[in-house]
Amino acid sequence: MKPLRPALVLPLALSVALAGCGGWKESRVNPRNWFGKSEQVQTLEPKTGYLKAKADHRTLVADVSTLEIKRTPTGAIVSVTGLPPTQGWWGAALEADDDGRPVDGVITYRFVIAPPEPGSPAAQRVMNAGSRTVTAAAFINNTRLADTHKIVVIGAQNERSISR
Numbered sequence: 264m265k266p267l268r269p270a271l272v273l274p275l276a277l278s279v280a281l282a283g284c285g286g287w288k289e290s291r292v293n294p295r296n297w298f299g300k301s302e303q304v305q306t307l308e309p310k311t312g313y314l315k316a317k318a319d320h321r322t323l324v325a326d327v328s329t330l331e332i333k334r335t336p337t338g339a340i341v342s343v344t345g346l347p348p349t350q351g352w353w354g355a356a357l358e359a360d361d362d363g364r365p366v367d368g369v370i371t372y373r374f375v376i377a378p379p380e381p382g383s384p385a386a387q388r389v390m391n392a393g394s395r396t397v398t399a400a401a402f403i404n405n406t407r408l409a410d411t412h413k414i415v416v417i418g419a420q421n422e423r424s425i426s427r
Contacts, residue, residue, distance in 0.1 A: 322375065324418045328343075332425055340400055343400070356375055
């Protein structure tokens, strides 16, 4: 008896393997079924969907105390301090209007801050101004800075600006 040629062994082995799959059309080996609608796509998303993000309950800081611009090799850092009415305020941030793009050469930020828990001891303490001071900062890259001649930070009672 002659040995089988290697060229015949591979097709013979594939046909035997595919015979147990129930055919090419229904087979999971069929590339046409990989992305088709015939199989349900599995996902990690919960059946009830993801929870929606909570609304941002931050408000404008009562008083914008200082505004500084510090140059860096890649742009500038806008740094502000503010004074809320009591202690315990947190989550200070500079929220840029217009996605931080200059409008007529002006970049405008809102200085927002989260209030303390109502009724908490911190919400009732006023103490001195130094103990209530909060700070926030934002970065402006050189591309946006080139089109900017004024930066404005808005608080609830006042606003500060720097021009060049």
